[in-house]
Structures are given as C-alpha cells and as structure tokens.
Amino acid sequence: MIPRLPRRIARGWVRQAAPPLLVIAACATVGHVLEGAVAERERGLERTGVLEKLATVRARLEGALVGNLLLIQGLTGPLALEPDMDRVRFEALSRELLAQPNQLRNVAAARDLVITHMYPLEGNEAALGLDYRRVPTQREAALRARDTRGLVVAGPVDLVQGGRGLIGRAPVFLTPAGGAPGAGPFWGLVSAVIDLEALLAHAGVLDRESGLTVALRGVDGTGPAGDVFHGDPALFTSGAVTLDVALPGGSWQIAALPSAGWTVSPAAVWPVRGVTVLVAIVLAHLVWLGGRQRQERARARRYLDRSRRRMADAIESLGDGFALWDGERRLLLSNRRFGRMLAGPQGAPPPGTDHAQILRTALDTGCVVPEGDREHWLERFMRPDDTTGAPLELNLAGGRIAQLTRRPTSEGGTVEIYTDITQMRRAEAAIRRRANVDPLTGLSNRARFLEQLESTVRLARRSGRQAALLFVDLDRFKNVNDSLGHGTGDRLLEEAARRIVGCVRSTDTVARLGGDEFTVLLHDAGEGLGPAKVAEKITRRLSRRFDLDGHEVYAGASIGITVCPEDGDDPGTLLKNADMAMYRAKEAGRNTYRFFTPEMTVHAQRFVALEGDLRRAFSQGEQLALAYQPIVDLESGAVEGVEALLRWTHPQLGPVSPAEFIPVAEESGLIVQLGAWVLERACQEVMAAVPRGTVPPRLSINVSSRQLRAGFGAGQVCPVLERTGLPPSRLVVEITESTLLDDDARVRESLQELRALGVGLAVDDFGTGYSSLGYLRRLPVSEIKIDRSFVRDMETDAADARLVESILAMARALELTAVAEGVETAGQLDALTRLGCPLAQGFHLGRPQPIGELWPRVGAPARAVVKGVA
Ligand code: C2E
Ligand code: CA
Ligand code: CA
Numbered sequence: 129m130i131p132r133l134p135r136r137i138a139r140g141w142v143r144q145a146a147p148p149l150l151v152i153a154a155c156a157t158v159g160h161v162l163e164g165a166v167a168e169r170e171r172g173l174e175r176t177g178v179l180e181k182l183a184t185v186r187a188r189l190e191g192a193l194v195g196n197l198l199l200i201q202g203l204t205g206p207l208a209l210e211p212d213m214d215r216v217r218f219e220a221l222s223r224e225l226l227a228q229p230n231q232l233r234n235v236a237a238a239r240d241l242v243i244t245h246m247y248p249l250e251g252n253e254a255a256l257g258l259d260y261r262r263v264p265t266q267r268e269a270a271l272r273a274r275d276t277r278g279l280v281v282a283g284p285v286d287l288v289q290g291g292r293g294l295i296g297r298a299p300v301f302l303t304p305a306g307g308a309p310g311a312g313p314f315w316g317l318v319s320a321v322i323d324l325e326a327l328l329a330h331a332g333v334l335d336r337e338s339g340l341t342v343a344l345r346g347v348d349g350t351g352p353a354g355d356v357f358h359g360d361p362a363l364f365t366s367g368a369v370t371l372d373v374a375l376p377g378g379s380w381q382i383a384a385l386p387s388a389g390w391t392v393s394p395a396a397v398w399p400v401r402g403v404t405v406l407v408a409i410v411l412a413h414l415v416w417l418g419g420r421q422r423q424e425r426a427r428a429r430r431y432l433d434r435s436r437r438r439m440a441d442a443i444e445s446l447g448d449g450f451a452l453w454d455g456e457r458r459l460l461l462s463n464r465r466f467g468r469m470l471a472g473p474q475g476a477p478p479p480g481t482d483h484a485q486i487l488r489t490a491l492d493t494g495c496v497v498p499e500g501d502r503e504h505w506l507e508r509f510m511r512p513d514d515t516t517g518a519p520l521e522l523n524l525a526g527g528r529i530a531q532l533t534r535r536p537t538s539e540g541g542t543v544e545i546y547t548d549i550t551q552m553r554r555a556e557a558a559i560r561r562r563a564n565v566d567p568l569t570g571l572s573n574r575a576r577f578l579e580q581l582e583s584t585v586r587l588a589r590r591s592g593r594q595a596a597l598l599f600v601d602l603d604r605f606k607n608v609n610d611s612l613g614h615g616t617g618d619r620l621l622e623e624a625a626r627r628i629v630g631c632v633r634s635t636d637t638v639a640r641l642g643g644d645e646f647t648v649l650l651h652d653a654g655e656g657l658g659p660a661k662v663a664e665k666i667t668r669r670l671s672r673r674f675d676l677d678g679h680e681v682y683a684g685a686s687i688g689i690t691v692c693p694e695d696g697d698d699p700g701t702l703l704k705n706a707d708m709a710m711y712r713a714k715e716a717g718r719n720t721y722r723f724f725t726p727e728m729t730v731h732a733q734r735f736v737a738l739e740g741d742l743r744r745a746f747s748q749g750e751q752l753a754l755a756y757q758p759i760v761d762l763e764s765g766a767v768e769g770v771e772a773l774l775r776w777t778h779p780q781l782g783p784v785s786p787a788e789f790i791p792v793a794e795e796s797g798l799i800v801q802l803g804a805w806v807l808e809r810a811c812q813e814v815m816a817a818v819p820r821g822t823v824p825p826r827l828s829i830n831v832s833s834r835q836l837r838a839g840f841g842a843g844q845v846c847p848v849l850e851r852t853g854l855p856p857s858r859l860v861v862e863i864t865e866s867t868l869l870d871d872d873a874r875v876r877e878s879l880q881e882l883r884a885l886g887v888g889l890a891v892d893d894f895g896t897g898y899s900s901l902g903y904l905r906r907l908p909v910s911e912i913k914i915d916r917s918f919v920r921d922m923e924t925d926a927a928d929a930r931l932v933e934s935i936l937a938m939a940r941a942l943e944l945t946a947v948a949e950g951v952e953t954a955g956q957l958d959a960l961t962r963l964g965c966p967l968a969q970g971f972h973l974g975r976p977q978p979i980g981e982l983w984p985r986v987g988a989p990a991r992a993v994v995k996g997v998a
Contacts, residue, residue: 147419148412174390178369181338182384186371189331189382193294196232196322197279197376199225201298203318204310207237208303211315215245222247231326233293237300239316241270251289260317266295269348272377273297274314279376282348284324284357292357293321296376328358333382340384343368349378359383447941449530449546455539457483457510469524469546470495484510497523522546529553549905551938556901558931566640567927568618569625577639577647581699584637584651588692595692596659598648599706600628600666603684603718605644612679615924619676620683627669631662642917647706653691663687663721671719686713687721695724738792741778746802751777754810755976759828759947759969762961769826769860771969772810773976774802794834803835804844811852811859817983828860828890833867833875841878842885860888860911865896868903876907883908890947895935904942912939916950916970923955933963940964 202225207213213221222235226247234252237245241260246252260270269282277299284292297319302312328334333342343359346352351372356364363383364370367390373380440463443450449466453459459481467476470490477486487506490496498505499521509520509532520532530546537543564576572580581597588595602624609617621644628646629638637649648666653659670685688709690696695705709724716722745751756770776784793799810829818824831840849856861882867875868891883889890911891904895918903909914935922929932948939946948960951970960968974982 144416144419144423148416150415152408152412174386175369178340178384178386179371181340182342182369182371182382185332185338185340185342185384186373186382189328189333189373192231192327192331193281193322193373193375195228196230196320196327197281197296197298199228199230199232200235200296200318200320201279203235203237204298204300207300207315207318208310208312211239211302213237213245215249218245219247219249229330231323231330233287233289233321233323235318235320237316237318238270241274241316244316254288269295269297270317270319273299273317276377277301277310280349281375281378284347287321292324294324294327296320296322324358333358336387339387341387343383344373344380345383346373346375346378346380349375349380351379352381354380446545448548449544451544451546452537452541453483453544454541457542459483459486460541466544466546469522469528469530469548472525495525497525499523521549547905548941551934551941552901552904555931555934555938558927558934559895559901562895562931567921567925569622569640571625571629571646572637572639574639574641577637577641577649578699578703580637580639581647581649581702584649585692585697585699585702587651589697593651594653594694596650596653596662597690597692597702597706598650598659598663598666598721599688599690599703599710600646600648600670600685601687601710601714602644602646602670603686603714604681605683608676608681608683612676612681614920616676616679616681618921618924620674620681623674623676624670624683624685627672628666631665631669647703659689659691660721660723663689667719667721684719686710686716686718688713688724689721690724735792738784738789739796739798742776742789742792742796742798742802745776745778746798746805751779752802752805753777753978754806754813756810756814756979756982757969757976758974758982759826759967760973762957762965762968767825767974767982768967769828770814770979770982771828771830771862771976772806773830774806775976790832794832797834797838799832799834800838800840803829803831803840806830807845808848808852811848811854813979815852815854817979824854824858826858826860826888827854828862828888830862830892831867833863833870833872836863836867836875836878837870837872839874839878842881845882845885845887856886857888860890862890862892862913864892865894865903868907868909880908883910888945890945893949895931901938904938904944909944911945911947913947913949913969914965919948919950919956919960919970920952922959923953929959929963932960932965936963936965 203218203221206217206221210217218237226232226235234255235247236243236252236255238258238260243255243258243260246256249256260266265285266282269280273280280297281294282297283294285295287293297317299317300315301310302315303309304312325334328344332338333344341359341363343356343361343363345356345361345364346354347357348354352364352370363385364381366385368383368385370381370383373382440461443461443463444465446463446465449469450461450463451459451466452461459477459479461479462476464476467474470486471477472493472495474493477489484506487496487509491498491502491506509522520534522530522532524530528548528550531549533545533547535543535545562573564573565571566573584595587593602620605617605620608620621640624644625638625640625646628648632638632648632650635651637647637651639647639649641647648662650659650662657665667685667687670683672682674681674683688706688711690702690705690709692702696702705724709722713720713722753775755773755775757773758767759769759771760766761768774786774790776786776789778784790799793802807829810827814824814827845856845859848854849859863879868879870876879889888910889908890913891909892913893915894912896915904912912935914932918928918932918935920928922932936946945967946965948956948965948968949970951957951960951968951972953972956970957968957972
C-alpha cells in the first residue's frame with residue numbers, strides 16, 4: 129500500500145515537479161515534430177534511392193524485352209519476302225538469330241494464324257498445326273497483332289513445358305516485289321515464347337543485391353489495372369515506389385520497396401533525439417533549479433515575513449510611538465501610533481521616507497505644532513546627536529503632548545520612542561492650578577501664600593517697611609462641620625473668606641492655609657488701618673450671623689498677629705509666631721486677636737519637651753504602638769493591604785498625634801530608630817496575624833527622608849523580611865514627593881535598591897507637593913496615594929472630581945497603582961468607584977486600629993468587611 133502523502137507535501141511536490149515536467153513534455157513534442165521532419169526528409173531520400181534503383185531495373189527490363197522482341201521481328205522480314213520459306217531455312221534463320229543473347233524459349237511462324245514453323249522443333253512438335261484462332265487464350269492477342277500490324281506481348285502464361293512465358297507476336301505482311309516492305313497481304317504471325325523468369329533475371333528484377341523487393345502487374349500489357357504476375361500484390365497498396373514499364377501495345381507497372389522495408393536510419397534521428405533529450409534535461413533542470421530557488425526564496429520570504437510580522441506586532445503593541453531610522457535619517461520601521469502622532473489619519477509614512485520630510489509634512493498638516501520659529505524647531509528636532517540632555521517634546525494636534533526619547537542603534541541609525549505625556553501634563557497643570565489657589569474659596573493656598581510671604585519679607589527687608597501677618601482661625605468651625613455637615617462647613621468657609629477679603633485692601637493678600645485657617649498679609653503695615661484695626665474688623669465681621677442653607681450660624685475668629693521684621697524675617701518663623709499668637713488669642717477666650725510676644729515661644733518648649741518624652745517612650749516601648757488602617761480593593765471590596773501608623777500614648781498628655789510627634793522625631797533624628805522599630809514591629813504583627821499558608825496583606829509603612837538619608841535601604845529591609853517571612857512584594861514603602869526629589873544620591877540609591885528587591889514604592893499625599901510630575905517617569909515609583917484633600921471635595925466640587933479623574937488616568941498611563949486616601953463618605957466611595965480607582969483608604973472604609981481587631985476582616989468578602997463597598 130502506498131502511504132498517502134500529506135496533502136501539503138503532495139501539493140509542494142506537485143508545485144515543484146510540475147514546471148520541469150511541463151518543460152520535458154514541451155521538449156518531447158518539439159523533438160517529436162523535429163524527428164518526424166527529419167524522418168520525412170530521410171524517407172524522401174530513401175524513396176529517391178529506391179526510385180533510382182527501380183528506374184534502372186525498369187530500363188533493363190524494357191531493354192531485355194525489346195531485345196527479345198527485336199529478335200522476333202527479325203524473322204518477319206525474311207518471311208515477308210519468302211512466304212513459302214521452308215522449315216530448314218526457318219530453322220537456320222532462327223538459329224542465327226537466337227545465337228544472340230536472349231530469353232526466347234522457342235520461335236514459331238504461323239501462316240494464316242496456324243503454326244507452320246517451329247524452332248527448336250524438338251520437344252515442341254505438338255505445337256505445329258495449332259490454330260491460334262482456336263485457342264481462346266491466344267486468339268485475341270493474335271488477332272490484335274494482325275489488326276494493329278504491330279508487336280503484341282501477351283502473358284505471362286503458364287507454359288506446358290513448365291514455367292511461365294511471355295508471348296511476343298509480330299505480324300508478317302508480305303512485301304510485294306518492287307513494293308514497300310510489308311505493303312502486301314497478311315501472311316501470318318511470328319511468335320516467340322520469352323521465358324519470364326529468365327527475362328526478369330536478366331533485367332535484374334530478381335537480383336537480391338539491388339536491395340529492392342519488386343512486383344509487376346499488367347498481364348497482357350493491361351498496365352496498373354491488370355493482374356499481378358510477379359511479386360507480392362500487397363506491394364502496390366503499401367506505398368511502394370511504382371513505375372510504368374512500356375510494352376509494345378500496352379504497359380506493365382513495376383513496384384518496388386526496399387527489401388528491408390522503409391527504414392529511416394535511426395542514425396539520422398539520433399542527433400535530433402539526442403539534442404532534444406539534452407535540451408529537455410538542461411531546461412528541466414534549470415526550471416527545477418529555478419523552481420527550487422523560487423521555493424527557497426519563497427520559504428525565506430515567508431520566514432522573513434513571519435518574523436517581520438512578529439516584530440511589527442511587538443512594535444504595534446507598544447503603548448508609545450516607535451520609529452527606526454537609518455544612518456541617513458530615512459524611516460526604516462514605525463508603528464501605527466507613530467503614524468497617528470505625526471501623520472494623523474493618513475497613517476504612518478512609508479519606509480524610506482526622509483525624516484525632514486516627515487517633520488515638514490507633520491508641520492504642514494498641523495499634526496505637529498512647532499514651538500516658536502518653525503525652522504528653528506525643525507533644526508532642533510532633526511539634530512540626530514540630540515540623544516542626551518533635556519527630553520524633546522512635541523505639541524501634537526488636539527493639544528496632545530509627546531515626549532521623544534532617542535537612542536542610537538549599532539548600525540548608525542536612531543530609535544525614537546514617542547511617549548504620550550498628555551495625561552501627565554494635564555494632571556500637572558491641574559495640580560499647578562490647585563497648587564496656587566484654594567479651590568473652595570478661590571483664595572491663595574498655602575503654597576502660594578508661602579511664596580507671597582517670602583517675597584513680602586524680602587521686600588520689607590529691603591524697603592525697611594513693616595509687614596504684618598495675621599493668622600485667622602474660625603472659632604466654631606469644627607462644631608458647624610460636625611453638626612451641620614461638610615456642605616454647610618464649606619459654605620461657612622466660603623462666606624468667611626468673602627468677609628475677610630472685604631476687610632483688607634486689594635493690595636493685601638488673603639489666603640486659606642487649609643481647614644478653617646486663613647492668613648492675611650499686610651504688605652505695608654504702617655499704611656492704612658494697621659494690623660490691630662484690621663484684626664478687629666475681621667473678628668467683628670466674622671462674629672456676625674452666617675445664614676447657611678437655612679441655618680443661623682455664629683462662628684467668630686481668633687487672630688494671631690506677627691510683625692516683620694521685628695518678630696522674625698523668615699516666612700517659617702513668622703508663620704509659627706502668628707500661629708502661636710493665635711493660640712494665645714484662643715486661650716484668651718476666642719473671637720479676639722493677640723500680637724506675638726517672645727514669651728509665646730513657650731509653645732516651642734512643648735516641642736523640646738516632647739522630644740525627651742519620645743526618647744523615653746521609645747526606650748521603654750510601652751507607650752508606642754502601631755495601628756493599621758485597611759486599604760480596600762474597590763472592585764472586590766476585599767482588604768488588599770494595611771497602612772501601619774504609629775501611635776503614642778503619653779503618660780500625662782494622653783494620645784499625641786503623629787502630626788505633632790513625627791516632626792519632633794524627624795528633627796531630633798529619633799525617627800531613624802523609630803522607623804526601624806516600626807518596620808520590624810509591623811512585619812512581625814502582620815505575619816503573626818495571618819494564618820499560616822495564606823498570602824499576607826500588603827503592608828505599607830511610612831518612611832521619612834531622614835531615614836532614607838540615614839541608610840534605610842535593602843540592607844535594613846532584607847534581614848527584617850527574612851526574619852519575619854513577609855515577601856518583599858507585600859511590602860510598600862510610603863515616602864513624600866519631597867523625599868523623592870531629594871538630590872541626595874544615597875536616597876536615590878536606597879529607593880532603587882528597594883524597588884529592585886520587589887518592594888513597592890508609594891508617593892504619599894500625592895498632589896500636594898510639587899507640580900512637575902516628571903519624576904514619576906524617572907524614579908522607580910510603583911504607586912501613588914492621592915491626598916485626602918482631593919478626595920474630600922470631589923463629591924461637591926466638579927473641578928476636584930475632574931482632577932482625581934485625571935490623576936487616575938495618568939496613573940493608568942504610567943502603570944502606577946492608585947490609592948485614594950481619606951475616603952470618609954459613601955458618596956466619595958461611589959465617585960471613586962465610578963472613576964475606576966483601584967484602591968482606597970479612609971475612615972469610611974476602616975479606621976486605623978490594632979491588627980488583632982482588623983485581622984478577622986482582612987481578606988474577607990467585601991460586604992462583611994466594609995459597609996458601603998459594593
Ligand atoms: P499619612 O501617611 O498620610 O497617614 C494617613 C493619615 O490620615 C493618618 O493620620 C490617618 O489616621 C489619617 N486618615 C486616614 N483616613 C482618614 C480619613 O478618612 N479622614 C481623615 N481626616 N484622616 C484620615 P495619622 O495616623 O494621624 O498620621 C499622620 C501622619 O503621620 C501620616 O500621614 C504620616 O505621614 C505620619 N506617620 C504616621 N506614622 C508614621 C510612621 O510610622 N513613620 C513616619 N515616618 N511617619 C508616620
Ligand atoms: Ca502614609
Ligand atoms: Ca497620606
């Protein structure tokens with residue numbers, strides 16, 4: 129059984145074998161035609177040869193026949209003269225005649241058609257007296273010879289003596305004396321029997337040497353119509369060469385074939401056949417080779433195509449625009465995103481296109497908007513060695529921005545990556561706006577205020593003029609907020625802001641530092657009302673009734689005043705002094721103001737006192753503990769992680785807020801040991817709480833820059849992870865933006881080390897610090913924690929909601945995990961869930977609490993975990 133080839137192989141074989149086979153077939157056809165032509169020519173030549181030989185045979189036959197007939201006729205003359213010639217005379221004449229070469233068997237003379245003379249008589253006696261008129265076979269020829277007065281050849285006939293003979297007859301007409309020969313009456317006939325076999329042998333018809341097979345037809349001279357009397361009758365129907373043989377009074381037809389038949393000599397065809405076969409082989413081989421090469425090429429092309437497709441897929445799947453250029457700055461390869469960025473809907477320019485041309489077209493079509501002068505821009509962008517330094521940025525159509533990174537290739541070309549940083553820039557812009565303005569009141573915010581304060585201090589120092597800083601704190605804001613809700617609290621803040629602004633000149637600055645804290649900066653305190661009068665005015669106005677959402681509210685304010693340069697000539701000191709003075713005003717019974725006095729620095733004494741207490745607390749250990757706040761996966765509702773927060777219970781003061789003691793710890797350097805303790809303790813407690821074999825929650829710990837500068841890195845974290853068994857991927861280190869931007873090489877190194885370990889790196893209070901987010905791309909950040917100030921107002925403030933949305937979009941674009949902080953209401957949770965925020969944390973989801981209280985809820989399903997999480 130022949131195994132059936134797999135179809136594909138069979139098809140491949142057929143595809144490969146078909147062309148050479150076709151060539152062979154074509155060659156065979158051509159060869160066949162050529163051979164036929166050659167054979168035909170050869171046959172023509174052979175025929176001519178046969179014809180030539182046959183013509184010779186015919187000539188000899190005719191000659192022999194005529195020779196015999198002339199002998200017969202030779203007897204008619206004497207008989208015409210001697211009608212009564214006796215037998216002896218006849219015999220003598222005949223003997224004389226027959227002495228010449230001939231094929232005559234006998235000669236007879238028949239007077240009045242009856243045989244009267246015979247030579248040789250011996251053996252032929254029976255013929256004497258035979259009357260031709262009475263022999264049916266002889267009568268007709270005899271009479272024809274008389275009537276035509278010419279020679280007549282009849283037969284061949286079978287002879288009584290054996291063999292076959294032709295009978296030649298010649299009429300004898302008497303020649304009258306003195307008259308023309310034969311002019312007299314008919315005397316009779318002279319006839320002779322010509323031995324046919326002898327005649328044919330004499331003529332060479334029977335000669336085998338001739339190489340011919342011969343046949344004759346035309347008995348009695350009847351030509352082609354007559355019967356065949358010699359040879360194979362088939363000859364006449366098989367394309368033999370024929371000639372007519374002339375006889376007196378008729379004809380025969382002689383036919384001849386080469387004795388071996390028509391054989392075109394193979395030698396004649398061989399060269400043709402040989403050449404044909406050779407050509408066929410060569411052509412078929414060439415075609416086969418060509419086919420194979422084509423197939424090889426096709427296979428190579430397919431392979432190349434496949435790898436090219438794979439590479440193209442990989443390049444396509446890049447989130448960025450990609451372009452590869454050769455050394456002459458011609459496009460080799462690009463992806464669709466690149467095409468969309470630089471060529472719009474027309475798509476990527478074809479490979480081979482010049483870089484300058486692509487850029488010019490991009491400018492012409494408006495896909496790229498040049499920054500400043502067009503030619504200058506082009507020059508800057510086409511500089512191929514511009515692979516270092518500040519990243520290039522392109523303004524694309526629709527306000528999008530792409531950042532361009534260039535790297536040289538080993539072949540002297542360039543790889544370009546175009547990253548869409550639009551989201552990042554939008555978030556930056558929004559944060560920058562927010563960085564200057566308090567969204568609720570429209571006043572300057574803390575950051576902007578600090579800048580203004582700084583420039584005011586500088587101005588005051590230079591000009592010698594006095595500036596005053598008023599620190600305004602609403603007295604009953606917290607009550608309003610707690611009893612009437614955030615919305616009413618916000619209305620109160622807005623209205624309070626309006627009233628404060630109404631108390632100062634337009635050149636003065638009012639800011640909201642956060643919460644219910646406002647500041648007023650009087651750039652020239654010597655002018656106008658003076659700080660005391662302004663403070664009075666403000667307290668009076670703020671103590672008036674507020675009508676908020678149908679509620680009558682009374683707030684009041686306490687104001688601390690500090691004067692520059694008397695009380696200090698740096699913004700930090702001034703702010704601290706004003707704050708201190710404000711506390712004194714509050715202590716004095718609220719709704720009043722106080723000027724800063726040096727005695728007020730007792731407040732600072734608390735700071736110093738706390739430092740000592742904290743050291744003691746740390747060495748004793750009992751006063752410090754960790755609380756864990758759950759971080760919830762908004763999709764599943766499960767607790768995904770916990771943030772460890774330090775708690776200090778002072779023996780006399782009770783719980784002290786980290787906001788108060790952490791700065792003390794940082795300033796004193798105690799934070800380094802404290803931080804190490806937090807790390808170890810948190811890992812221990814979490815691992816101890818997790819049942820064996822289950823994945824622990826992600827543990828976030830806060831690390832200050834002071835710690836990082838002191839060497840908090842892999843060297844410190846690794847042993848703790850090993851000791852406690854917490855996987856590195858389950859640890860997240862939270863640092864502030866300012867820490868990230870720390871120029872200290874040590875800090876950067878530590879951050880890189882930790883990331884390399886697999887430890888997460890989160891930017892805490894994201895959005896409150898710096899407005900440039902470039903560091904998110906440069907530094908190994910894995911997570912951002914959206915500051916709770918953004919989350920707080922997102923329900924009521926569309927701008928804040930948009931800002932959170934754009935931060936989330938940016939985080940997605942940069943593949944960063946986003947955690948929303950400070951979620952206090954179900955509404956905020958809903959809004960965040962709608963925006964696709966992955967993780968969140970806040971009092972609404974869970975307060976910071978001891979691990980033991982939190983634990984049964986970690987990893988449990990959403991509804992059981994946190995009220996309000998869908
Ligand atoms: P943080 O890292 O931003 O921590 C979150 C703070 O927000 C915590 O305050 C937490 O109690 C509070 N919080 C959580 N949910 C809500 C909410 O829904 N609404 C509001 N209003 N607040 C919420 P906490 O515990 O007072 O800590 C204050 C800061 O002290 C922390 O801010 C962190 O920067 C620092 N801190 C705390 N523990 C440590 C520590 O172990 N090491 C260092 N270096 N800093 C720490
Ligand atoms: Ca934190
Ligand atoms: Ca935070």
